[in-house]
Amino acid sequence: MPHIALKDVTKEYPAPQRGHAPTVAVDRVSLEIEKGDVFGIIGYSGAGKSTLVRLINALEPATAGSIEIDGTDITRLSAARQRQMRTGIGMIFQRFNLLSSRSVRRNVEYPLEVAGMGKAERRRKALELLDFVGLADKAGAFPEQLSGGQQQRVGIARALAADPPILLADEATSALDPETTDEVLDLLAKVNRDLGVTIVVITHEMEVIARIATKVAVMDRGQVVEAGETYSVFTNPQTATSRRFVRTVVRNLPTGDELTELRAQHEGRFFTISFTDEGATEARVFGALARAGVDFNLVYGGVDSIQGRVYGLLTIAVRGDAAAVDEAVSSIGSGVTVEEVHA
Amino acid sequence: MSIIEQVTELMPTLLEQTGIMLWIVALALIFGGICGLILGLLLYVTRKGGIMQQTVVFWVINILVNTFRPVPFIIFIAAIQPLARQVVGTGIGSDAVVFGISIAASFFIARLVEQNLMAVDPGVIEAARAMGASPWRIVRTVILPEALGPLVLGYTFAIVALIDMSAVAGIIGGEGLGNYAVSYGYRQFDPVVTWTALFIIVIVVQLIQAFGNILARKILRR
Ligand SMILES: Nc1ncnc2c1ncn2[C@@H]1O[C@H](COP(=O)(O)OP(=O)(O)O)[C@@H](O)[C@H]1O
Ligand SMILES: [Mg+2]
Numbered sequence: 001m002p003h004i005a006l007k008d009v010t011k012e013y014p015a016p017q018r019g020h021a022p023t024v025a026v027d028r029v030s031l032e033i034e035k036g037d038v039f040g041i042i043g044y045s046g047a048g049k050s051t052l053v054r055l056i057n058a059l060e061p062a063t064a065g066s067i068e069i070d071g072t073d074i075t076r077l078s079a080a081r082q083r084q085m086r087t088g089i090g091m092i093f094q095r096f097n098l099l100s101s102r103s104v105r106r107n108v109e110y111p112l113e114v115a116g117m118g119k120a121e122r123r124r125k126a127l128e129l130l131d132f133v134g135l136a137d138k139a140g141a142f143p144e145q146l147s148g149g150q151q152q153r154v155g156i157a158r159a160l161a162a163d164p165p166i167l168l169a170d171e172a173t174s175a176l177d178p179e180t181t182d183e184v185l186d187l188l189a190k191v192n193r194d195l196g197v198t199i200v201v202i203t204h205e206m207e208v209i210a211r212i213a214t215k216v217a218v219m220d221r222g223q224v225v226e227a228g229e230t231y232s233v234f235t236n237p238q239t240a241t242s243r244r245f246v247r248t249v250v251r252n253l254p255t256g257d258e259l260t261e262l263r264a265q266h267e268g269r270f271f272t273i274s275f276t277d278e279g280a281t282e283a284r285v286f287g288a289l290a291r292a293g294v295d296f297n298l299v300y301g302g303v304d305s306i307q308g309r310v311y312g313l314l315t316i317a318v319r320g321d322a323a324a325v326d327e328a329v330s331s332i333g334s335g336v337t338v339e340e341v342h343a
Numbered sequence: 344m345s346i347i348e349q350v351t352e353l354m355p356t357l358l359e360q361t362g363i364m365l366w367i368v369a370l371a372l373i374f375g376g377i378c379g380l381i382l383g384l385l386l387y388v389t390r391k392g393g394i395m396q397q398t399v400v401f402w403v404i405n406i407l408v409n410t411f412r413p414v415p416f417i418i419f420i421a422a423i424q425p426l427a428r429q430v431v432g433t434g435i436g437s438d439a440v441v442f443g444i445s446i447a448a449s450f451f452i453a454r455l456v457e458q459n460l461m462a463v464d465p466g467v468i469e470a471a472r473a474m475g476a477s478p479w480r481i482v483r484t485v486i487l488p489e490a491l492g493p494l495v496l497g498y499t500f501a502i503v504a505l506i507d508m509s510a511v512a513g514i515i516g517g518e519g520l521g522n523y524a525v526s527y528g529y530r531q532f533d534p535v536v537t538w539t540a541l542f543i544i545v546i547v548v549q550l551i552q553a554f555g556n557i558l559a560r561k562i563l564r565r
Contacts (some may be wrong), residue, residue: 059469111475
């Protein structure tokens, strides 16, 4: 049985004005998330990611479909039972959402107060969690005295205080600079590894998914257009929408304007070459072209790391007579996908 | 008689009247402050998208507040006299004044509270909901504490408005410094009385405002 199972979940918001169609924020989404997954949900702004994640802890009621957590359909629970259920799901936010009227320690104690834990016990638990996120010395500080990264770590400590098996992260690093983003992502990876917490990560940033998500679902206009292992979804997207999405977020392919500019600067025929760690290395690709004796250069792209694995996507310009170029390109060998970029 | 002598002679009476004014304002602040807090909170939580959305409750309170809040207080206190007779047993004197100010202050403070609560970051309310907090717990532990600084400033502002209201107490036979200044200063052409009363009111208002500012600054830690 999956840990979290969404079946044909739809969420409509009423039309802003009479006579308009309602907004379908989430459109017949089915997903299965296993215990221990770091499950990424990626999509452009407005794709319905935040709505989807807020359905999982019933902050919003679903219009149709079922959402099962460990086999219990949470959409059918009473309001009181839903609140009870939420204590088992931590959540962190883009803007951290810490209580400015409380110290860091008392922020972390909040879910424990809700759970009815005694004062001394709460205090001990909060300090333990602050230690886990590396902020033991900030217990008495107030949120506004901390940096963004520190505030998010307090947010994580607070979300984990009641030992929830699930953590939802809605754009948790989108308000942070790249360096702080890495720290927070490392912390989330540690939460998953050391505490076994299942994490659902919502983001519009490819880097976040590439670093920590073992599985990913690509959302577009309320629908999940593709879901699977992160590495295979990003290196070999199956649907047109996810291909388009992956290409824009991976940023290793020139856009139309960039391509026009590149063609002005470089002669020859353009090819995109993609390879995974199972197929080839950059060195093998260049070696094969060099041995074939054609003149070529790399004009765009590079090699990325997705889930610690290599993924290369290069655009090259190759010069020479047509037959020699074809010969050279086909000599690159297996495990590499070569596509000519036509003008 | 020199001005100094006249002021010295007036002082005991003026201070007594100041005491009456502060007593009326304090009582009205307790009753009106509590009713206003409850009404303002209800407006905030029952509105569309609020944490306890109740459209009917919202509209009833909203219409009530909208109807009575803009009425000039001098008309309001006269109009509410029959009700005062029912509730406090008399339509004249300080008790009736306290009653009138309390009711008017409730509507006025209700809006003030509502506006300050609206400024609470919806994100922290969402976070509390996500942690499983009930609506009532969210009111107690999130909304009120998060809005406390602005609420203190709002109530300080309300006290000054209550002092203003207390000055028309005379029309239903109430006492107080404002009324004294009108009756013995203005009506009897005695500018010394008027100006001495004014001076005392300015000092009282400044003290209250300073106290409110310090308290709010302490709460907001800035
Ligand atoms: N409370 C709401 N009321 C009405 N429409 C909403 C509400 N929340 C989100 N939407 C709409 O639902 C769609 C998806 O929004 P959202 O889930 O926030 O997307 P994302 O998080 O992917 O950017 C958008 O069109 C948005 O305008
Ligand atoms: Mg969002």
